[in-house]
Each structure stands twice: as C-alpha cells, then as structure tokens.
Amino acid sequence: MLRSTSLIRKFTSPLRRAGTSVRSYQYKAPVKEMLFCSEEVHGFQEHYKTLNNLAGEDASPEMTPAGFKEAYDQYVDGGWQGLSYPEKYGGSNLPMSLALMKSEMMATANWTWSMFPGLSKGAINTIMLHGEDYLRDVYLPPMVAGNWTGTMCLTEPQCGSDLAQVATMAITEDEGKSYSISGTKIFISAGDHDFGDSAGSADGQVIHCVLARTPGAPEGTKGISLFLVPKYLVNEDGSLGELNNVGVDRIEDKMGCHGSPTCQMNFENSKGWLLGTKNQGMNHMFTFINTSRLGCAIQGSTAAELSHQGAVWYAKDRLAMRALSGKRNPGHEPDKAADPIIVHPDVRKNLLTQKAIAEGGRSMIYECAKIADKLADNEMLAAEGDEVAKKAAEEADDDMGFLTPILKGFLTEKGVDAAHLGVQVYGGHGYIKQNKMEQISRDVRIGAIWEGTTGIQGLDLLGRKIFLQKLKPLNKHCSKVRSFCWDTIMSAPTSKVRNHAIKVALLTLEWQFLTARIGLMAKDDREAIGSASVDYLMFAGYTHMAYHWLQMEVAAEKGLAAGTGDKEFYEAKVQTSNFFFESMLPQTKTLAKTMLSPTDAVMKMSVNQFETA
C-alpha cells in the first residue's frame, strides 16, 4: 500500500499545477454559444417546465441562467458534484442538463482534471440505481459531496470489450452479506489519488465498482456480477477504517491524458458488496457505460472547441504571404509584413471544420441532455408506480440508446480530426509541446478507443440498436427528423434553409434505404454487418449533425428576423451551417458507397496473407 500511495502522490502533483499552465491563448467558455444552443435551438426553459420532479419543487426554471453563470465563475472551485443529485443525498436536484453544461466547460478547460468528478459520477449513478439502501445511505452522501471519489473497474489484462472473459473472482463471506474479491483490473482511470478528503484520511477514499464472477456462475457475460469495493473499509459511524487491500500495481505511461492516472489495480481478498442482482452485472453496467459514452462524445466536441479557439488565435496572429484576392479579402492587412494566415482559404477551411464539429457536436449533446432529464424525471415517477411515466422512461431510454453510439463514435473521431487540423494551422509550431496544440491531439485520441472503440460503436448501432430491434429506433428517429424538415421547408425563411432541409430529409431516406440494403446482404453473409458498420456509423453521424446544423440555422434565421440579439453571431451560425452542408456533408457520398462494398474484399484474405515481410 505504501508503494501505491507514493506512486500516486508522485503522479498527481503535476496535475495540481495543471490549472496554472501558461498558454499562448486562454480558453474562454463560449457562453453566448452555449446559451444559443440551449435556449434558441433546444428550448431548455420550456423543456424544464415539462419536468415533473423539477417543476414541483422550489427550483424554478428561472434559476437556470443563475446556476449557469455561477458554474462558469466557479467551475474550478469544485463542490459542484451534487448539482443534479437528489437532495436526500446532499445534491441540489437540478436537471442533468445543467450539470452537463458545467461538465462541458470543465472538460474543455482541463479534460484530465474533469475525469475525477466525471468517473465519480459514473460510480454514483451505478450505486444509486442498483445499490441496496444500506449501501446508498453509507456511500452516496460523501460521494455526492465530492469528498469520496469513485471508479468503474471492468477491463482486465486479457479482455477489454469482450467482458465474457472477466476472471476476477468474488467469494461469498459473511453468509452472503459480503464477498471477498481477488483479481487484477487494468486501465482504471482515476483509480487512486491523494487529494485527501474531509473524512480525515491523507490519501482519500475511493469507491470501486468492480465486475467479477462468483464461484459456479455461468460462463461468459451471463455469469458476471457487480460489486462495490471501497479502498478503505467504512466504520459504523461513517469514518474510515482499515485499508481494504486494494493496491495500485502500476500507473501506465500513455500517449496523452497525463493529468489522469491510469492504474492497474490489484484486489487481494478485498471486501466487497453486491450491487443489484447476482449475474446481472453486465446489464447493471450499462447505466454507467451509456453515461460514459456520452462523456466521450463531450470529450470529442470539447477538444474541437479548445483546438479551434487556439487555432483562431494563431491564425489571426501569424503573418505569412498575401491574400490572393488582395484588398477584397475579409482579413487583408496591408500595413503588415504579410497578411495573417486567416486570410487563406485553406486555413479558413480548417477553422470552419473545427467550428462545425464543436458547435454541431454541442447541439447533438444538448439534445441528449434533454432526453437524460426526461429519463431521470420519469424513472422517478415510474418508481412510484406511474405507468405512463414508465412508458415515457422506456422511450427516453430507447432514444438515448440509439443516439449514444452515434455521438460516441462520430464525435470522438471528428474530435481527433479537429485537433489534427488545429496542429496543422500552427504548422511546425503546432508540433512543439509548449504551444499546447499537440496536447489536445494526444489527449482526445483516447476518446475513439475507451468505452468501446469506434468499431464497437458501429456494431452497437447497426447490430444491437437497429437490427436486433427490427429497425424500430431508426424509423422512429427518421420520421421525427423528416417531420422537422417538413415544417422547415413549409416555413423556410431563405432558399438556403429550404435546400438544407430537403437535403436532410433525403439523407434520412437514404439512411433507411442503406439499412435495408445491408440487411439484405446480411441474410446471405453475416459479415456484411461488421463490414459495413463503421462506415454506417459515420454516415449516421454526418446525417445527424446535418439535422442539428439545420436546427441551428433555423434558430439563427429566427434571431435575425426578430432583429434582436447579436447579428454577427447569427450570421456566423448561418455561414458555418452553409460550410458544413457544402464542404463536410458530402462525405456521405463516399460512405454510402463503401458501406455496401462486397465483404469478399475484406474477408477473403487468409491470415497468413497479411504477412508481407
């Protein structure tokens, strides 16, 4: 234990200094942008009025902007962990969507710092949903307060996505009340730390949610259970007792995310308690997995935002060559040695691509935040026996399940692309650590890997969420989008908006058509789904982002017509939307073709033929 504590102490000290890092540009929370997206595009005020558990309490919708501003002013101070948790556990019972905006700003300012509270929330949600009352009452209050942190322990050396191979064992003790857990877990983010806590220990309490097998459990995923395993045992009065044999064997040296310790955890007869039902661990885990996949989507879009802010700063500052269009160029500066590089179309395309990803991604995420609010709201009523609410909760859960792999898969890959372009705008200076652009690139890279690689997301979407559910969620979604398009076409303020609405409507039809084509191919050849899945996922991502840019364009045109608000801001929205439709959305042309390419081209090669040397 001594070893692991000193490992962690050594590791987290640079983290503490991370907040004071010197940057040539300084991240600014895009408040105007966030308000536009939450209010004018997604109508959060109206949405809050529909939430039962919120509307019935003190927290009136009017407090939103106040909480919003406070979060902006104080996000570094922390103490915001309980924002969207029940008052019963010390939370403020505000909607999840508000907590998400806070998380967005924290994630952009310092992704790795935000992983500690983020992963803790994953553990809190899991314990809240599946833990018995005696566990919730002991563990949740200090976790919701932020004094104790939490982790999720899934991966083992021999298995990541294929959790059927989990080998950690849990042996019954204490006549089934508690278990003795032994095994090795790897890639445990925020697995330990020395932040300290109010309960008096120097190095902080950590609550691990651990997947393990009980003796005699069925093979594969059907024999996995979920356990709560604390770093320190907890005394009856809530104070910390003895260490529970949970050791950090190693901290990984990674490509990026250096601010967050990725731990190999060793459990050796550590005491644990069952969460939920025995052998239902995989199902229980999906609560956490869905939340954390949306967290990855946030990672992608906030990396795009941060890299974009840096690249705009640099493109206005750095001088190189003259604009080809001379004086007519919107950034031409005749008095300087050369023009700032923001005059050059190629640089602008890089900046606009980043902007389209950051803002399109934000809108996609805010929509999911609304669904999450509805889900939580109705789940609470459903627990009291409300049948209508139960159905509404199921529907929200389905909607979320359908959108999650699209957001996770698409926004993380596009976040990597956006960070790449930010480095590109800086040229050689982007490759130098001091300028921080390459760090964004390294930090966001893990987004397309953890919580299921892009390949896994593609299979989740096309296999589990679409074909296993007989296309239902897809058809529902496409109908909803087309209905919005129809309204927009009927009332379109400009011909551009109308054309974009037509494009989106046609794309949803093509999406359904392509799904049917793959389905037909898969009848004869089961590999057709896997072979199509990543291209399919990306097609879905572009189409979904187009739907969101359409919504933003409509909201911006509304703002322009009203003549209130910031004209330049609205016009920038319209122009970015136009750029997305002209220069990015045509990627669907290629994807529509490649997802249908014959599986022979992929499967025919023997394993030996892959060796060329």
Added chain:
Amino acid sequence: MLRSTSLIRKFTSPLRRAGTSVRSYQYKAPVKEMLFCSEEVHGFQEHYKTLNNLAGEDASPEMTPAGFKEAYDQYVDGGWQGLSYPEKYGGSNLPMSLALMKSEMMATANWTWSMFPGLSKGAINTIMLHGEDYLRDVYLPPMVAGNWTGTMCLTEPQCGSDLAQVATMAITEDEGKSYSISGTKIFISAGDHDFGDSAGSADGQVIHCVLARTPGAPEGTKGISLFLVPKYLVNEDGSLGELNNVGVDRIEDKMGCHGSPTCQMNFENSKGWLLGTKNQGMNHMFTFINTSRLGCAIQGSTAAELSHQGAVWYAKDRLAMRALSGKRNPGHEPDKAADPIIVHPDVRKNLLTQKAIAEGGRSMIYECAKIADKLADNEMLAAEGDEVAKKAAEEADDDMGFLTPILKGFLTEKGVDAAHLGVQVYGGHGYIKQNKMEQISRDVRIGAIWEGTTGIQGLDLLGRKIFLQKLKPLNKHCSKVRSFCWDTIMSAPTSKVRNHAIKVALLTLEWQFLTARIGLMAKDDREAIGSASVDYLMFAGYTHMAYHWLQMEVAAEKGLAAGTGDKEFYEAKVQTSNFFFESMLPQTKTLAKTMLSPTDAVMKMSVNQFETA
C-alpha cells in the same frame, strides 16, 4: 558553446539506446514486397540498363540484389552514405533508387535515426549542385563518407513557408570570398550532435546550408542567397580548426520524433561561403526541398508499413469474441477462449487500409526513384554538352516536380491515418507507450507539416505545377496513365483487372475535367484555387495510388499466370488492390464534390465572426 554541446550530449544519449528498444513485435524489412515492387512492377533491372553513367561502368545491374541484401544486413552499421554519390568524392556511384531502398528500411526501422544521414544527403546534394569546386573538394569527401553531417537552415521564428521574410544577414568579408553570417534559425533537425567523427573532434563537424540576405539585396524571395556555414572552420589540410560561433540555443520539446534534436541555431558573425549565385538562394534551395519532400512521402508510407506490421502481429495474438461467420471465417480458432481479432471485418478493414497505403505508397515512391535516376544520369551527360540529355533531364525534372506535392501531401496524411488505425487495432493498449503504436502516430505526425504543410502542397500542385504551367504536366501524366489503362484493358487477364483499368482511365478524365472547372471558377474568383487545393491534392493522390495498385495487380496476375513465385503473395496483392478499389478509392466521390464547393462558404465569414466565446 559549452552549453550547446552538453545540451546535445544529454539529448542524444537515449538515441543511442534506441536501437535496442524492446518491442512486442519486431520490424522486418519486407524484402519480398520490395523486390516485387522494384522488379515485377517497376522493372528496375531493365531501367538500370538505360542509365548511361551506370551501364558504362563496372557496377552491372546484377549487383542490385547483392547490395540490397547487404543494406538489409548492415543498415545500422552505417557507412552507406556514399552509395549513390560520385566515386570522385568517395561514393559508390550506384543509382539513387538503390540508396532509396536502403533509406526506406532505415526509415521504417528507426525514423529519427535515419534523419541524420537523410538531412546530410540534402546538404551534400545542395553543395554538389551549387558549390564551387573549392568548396566541393573540401566539404564533400568527409560528408559523403558520413564523417561530417549536414543540415538545411531555412526557417526563422517569424517565418516558415513564407521565406520572403527571412532576416538572417550575410555581410561580405575578405573581398567577397567569404561572408559573416548572423541570425537565428529554428526547427533545424539534426542541427548538432556528439556522434564524433574521424577528423578528431569530440562532438562532430556539421555543415549548415543557410538562407540569408546580403545588405541591399532586393526585398522578398528575390533577395535571398544560400551559404555554407561549418560548425568548425576547416584548416588547409582538411583538419578541424576553431569553432565558428554556431550555437544551439534550445532543443525543442516536441510531440514526437524525440530521437532527433530539433535545434534553434544561433549564428553570430559565423564565417560562411556563398553557394551558387547571389540572390538565387530560393531557386538553389529547391533541389533540397524536392528531395526532402520525397523523404516526407517515405516517412508517411514507412509509418504505415511499421504500424501495419505491429497491428497484424497484435490482431493475430489478441483474443476477443467470436467470428460472426463462425467456422467459415478465415481466422476462426475454435480451441481458444475467443477468436483472434483478425477475424473481425472491422479490424481487417483497418489492416487492409494500412496495407494498401504502405504498398501503394511504396510503388509511388519507387516510380519517383526511377525518375530521379534518369534525372541524375542525364544531368551528368547534359553537363558535358549533350543536348538530347539536357532535354531528357528537363523532362524528368518536370515529371518529378508534378509528382512531388502529390506524394508528399497525400502519403503523409495517409501515413497519419494508417498510424491512427494501428492504434485503433490495439485498442486501449495502443494508447500505452510501451506498445510503441502511439509512437508511430506521434512520429509521423510532423510529416504532414514540415517541408510545407498539406495546404502548401495543395497550392504547389494546383497553382505552380498545373495552372502556372498551363496544365501541361497534368495532361502529359494523364495521357500516360490512360495509355497504360488501354493496354491493360486490351490484355486484361481478369474482368476485375479490366474494370479497375476502366476506373483509373475514367478518373484521369474526371481529374482533367475538374481542373478545367476550377480554372473557370478562378477566372472570376482568385480564391477558388486555394479553396479547392487540398481536396484537389487528395483527389490526385487517390487517383495516382489507384494507377499504382492497377500496375501491381497487373504484375501480380502476370506472376500468377506464370505459375512461378509465391502464389499466396500474388493473391494477397490482388486482394489488397481489390480492397483499395472497393473501400478506399470511392473517397474521390466526395472530393470531386467538395473541391468545387462555392468559395463563399469559406470566404464570407469576417475575422471577428470566428470568435464565439
């Protein structure tokens, strides 16, 4: 000076250990692959017979495989620097294409190590072409022997691509025989080292080729001259004299390429000698720039090769889930806990994409190596007054100039993509430094930046190489490709080959058509070229790679028909080609659309509108 020497010593010591790094997989030079590409696709043996300066000497074409093998066995020992240089300076006078195969293996095994000899060769070529005899006789023999290394000093803090802003000054001394050079140069790769040399200094002689201005020279690029500035002054007997006030101020901390020191060099009244003609420095520099841009292309394709070798190794080793197609899957292993991930179509697509980039890139590079041989061969005859050779040299130079931005821009970006996919195949383990996959990703990243970013390559191709030359190089190239396609269609061994040949021929027509469209747009709007250029470059890259995959497919079918050689190897070629045509080439569909998107979408936004926060 003391400071800079100790800086370098500290820096290069880990580099020396780099050769012994532990990898889970070990790079193997793909000898079979290189022989196929050089002989069966590009007919190097026949090509060597056409080289006058080679055919007339002892070095018969038969020695190729021998030198090839030796290079493979001994590349780490060095001493290969003079392979393709004249005997007069101590070289072996072998074709440049042979030296390139040696470089390819060194670059794959250890990119940053290979930068020292690589940059030295840039300096050797520059001195050989532009230096007066009294400079060549002193500096070339020890450089060709590899005892002295060389660099190119272009970039300054305020300017990279826009060399018009170069501010380093060269003041005449010694009645014009020598100059006093003062200024700061940044991003100087291999700017210094402590390898030592045979001339007796502890920390090695370095010869810098430096861009600077003389007093009163015209502004902009027309007033830049090129100078030779040694680290140590050289005594009359060739031994090293005093230090020449060339200091290393800083070594950059970069995203990757940690094995190579990137130096900020400070020249303070350092003695230098003019290379070539005064104020013609930019022109003289293009010799070096073209070579180094092809070096970048090699960086991209070798990164794809290395990452592919690692990913194949891992995909055969790592077990996760079962193949959907069960027993019929070419990699299914029923006796193991799960199948190796190489059974899964998504993993295979990643591997095949890497393979198509590595092998397609190799073929593109070997073609350029042949052109470089012809260029060097004819330049030598032209120097003796041969008019036919002079014309042939000009033609080879034009061909090279046209292909260089395509190879540099396309292969570096695709190399980055390929390395990304390698990390993806490893999943979370790809993000861990120890597994070396993320290092390939970081090392290759600079390829798309240095020697001109992808944006600069796009402008070079479309602006300088195509429109400024009134489409001549493009039309010549497309005619040549179509002629090959026509022959292939007439004699096609399989319907697949025929279809691929038709596709390539049609793509060259589309390429010319798109060029004309952009030309028309640019008549009214000069930004049309810059706005189209990167998409255009990528279109050219895919089309050019398709031409090379077609050539490889034809050669492989020939090998299969002959019934000699490795059947599995040839079949893998045919299958990889098929994958390229089915799953990668359709990217041209999107690019053909986006390169023509209206410039309004890019240029309309004001500089202020880029600020959202």
